[in-house]
Amino acid sequence: MTQGSYVADKSSSGGEFNRDTSYITTRITSRTRGAEGGAAGGHYPVEAGRYRLVVARACPWANRAIIVRRLLGLEDALSIGFCGPTHDARSWTFDLDPDGLDPVLRIPRLQDAYFARDPNYPKGITVPAVVDVPTGAVVTNDFAQMTLDFSTEWTEFHRDGAPQLYPEPLRDEIDTVARRIYTEVNNGVYRCGFAGSQEAYDAAYDRLFTALDWLSERLATQRYLVGDTITEADVRLFTTLARFDPVYHGHFKCNRSKLAEMPVLWAYARDLFQTPGFGDTIDFVQIKQHYYIVHADINPTRIVPKGPELANWLTPHGRESLGGRPFGDGTPPGPTRESERVPPGHGAG
Structure with missing residues (x-):
């Protein structure tokens, strides 16, 4: 079931819930750390205006990213797109937006950005996800690393007075x-x-x-x-x-x-x-x-x-x-x- 998204979490034979914790681990890092890459585990450069954070307010994991982005003042550098509160078996959808399309990515379903990254993407379509706007492809959905990188890699774009969330x-x-x-x-x-x-x-x-x-x-x-x-x-x-x-x-x-x-x-x-x-x-x-x-x-x-x-x-x-x-x-x-x-x-x- 969900991890704030559609994802293949299942109960074991003993009935214990097991979460699928395999994410796209590509990171967005400062220009001095690593070259741009497309493969999982690679790096994209921090650039204002290049990426879009896709979230759903309902999801606790996405809510973390919403909070950290706001506390650090990254609104001008990193745009945000909101999916609706529900999803079907395929994907979160942008049903809150006019015509059901994200106004920046121009897609109706978040899965479209995952398939732009990998047409055969086999995992759940999860939020939060950071999408590379020029290519329309998901860069990462690694929610735990994502907020740490907001604190440590996006410092150039923090607001004046931004707190140290990861000192x-x-x-x-x-x-x-x-x-x-x-x-x-x-x-x-x-x-x-x-x-x-x-x-x-x-x-x-x-x-x-x-x-x-x-x-x-x-x-x-x-x-x-x-x-x-x-x-x-x-x-x-x-x-x-x-x-x-x-x-x-x-x-x-x-x-x-x-x-x-x-x-x-x-x-x-x-x-x-x-x-x-x-x-x-x-x-x-x-x-x-x-x-x-x-x-x-x-x-x-x-x-x-x-x-x-x-x-x-x-x-x-x-x-x-x-x-x-x-x-x-x-x-x-x-x-x-x-x-x-x-x-x-x-x-x-």
């Missing part, structure tokens, strides 16, 4: 924390939701909440996951937490506790949500539409629930008492561009 002195710790977040939380909710046996589900459930308890303990005495500023690790956790009560608690059976019933994580999530660049990227309507409509094997009626109440995301969180500097020596991003704003009524306001 070199903290990278080992960020990587360690992010690795556990990915395996146990980001992917852990999917492991619960797509378990193919009671035994696999029970094991996945225990792993998920063990990790959430560990995160609660870590965050009880510090405002952010690593150091005293927002880092890549916080971005990676936030996108799962934002979807926890609307989707994962019920739809994926992650129901020991709602996020709103886990005091430390709930305060931490609200703190980030109320920070420019985080909550203003969250479209709760599209998030619910994606999971409840696309996952017909879990929700065969495809009925999208009306709840939960969302105004509580804007209530005081009290995390300022722990200190910390959200953007370090930098500054918050400015207002979201009008063309990229979450539609009215789709957020928590």
Whole structure:
């Protein structure tokens, strides 16, 4: 099932969910690092205006890229295209755009960009994906490396006051924390939701909440996951937490506790949500539409629930008492561009 996209993830013979983690690993790097290449593992040069980031607001993995691009101020250098919240067995589609075509790439389906890269592309059509506009071909869909490269390779185009999301002195710790977040939380909710046996589900459930308890303990005495500023690790956790009560608690059976019933994580999530660049990227309507409509094997009626109440995301969180500097020596991003704003009524306001 999905990795925020159509991808061939399957349950093993024991019913455990296994994610397909083989991505197009081509990177976009600074001009001093590597020559342009087209093969997986090669390099393309960082160039303003050359690439288009294709995302879906519903997808937690794509949401990371939306947040990092906004925090770093890459809007002028890297355009963005939004797929709709649902997809069929073939591909994400640009059904939000006039005539169902991406206005820059002029394609109706993201798979067209994958096939421009490889006409026999055998894997899932995933978001986020960075597309080379001149050729119309996908450069990379390696979501984990993508945001790290935004921080480290695109520095020439960062806004004044851009935060250090992947500071070199903290990278080992960020990587360690992010690795556990990915395996146990980001992917852990999917492991619960797509378990193919009671035994696999029970094991996945225990792993998920063990990790959430560990995160609660870590965050009880510090405002952010690593150091005293927002880092890549916080971005990676936030996108799962934002979807926890609307989707994962019920739809994926992650129901020991709602996020709103886990005091430390709930305060931490609200703190980030109320920070420019985080909550203003969250479209709760599209998030619910994606999971409840696309996952017909879990929700065969495809009925999208009306709840939960969302105004509580804007209530005081009290995390300022722990200190910390959200953007370090930098500054918050400015207002979201009008063309990229979450539609009215789709957020928590």
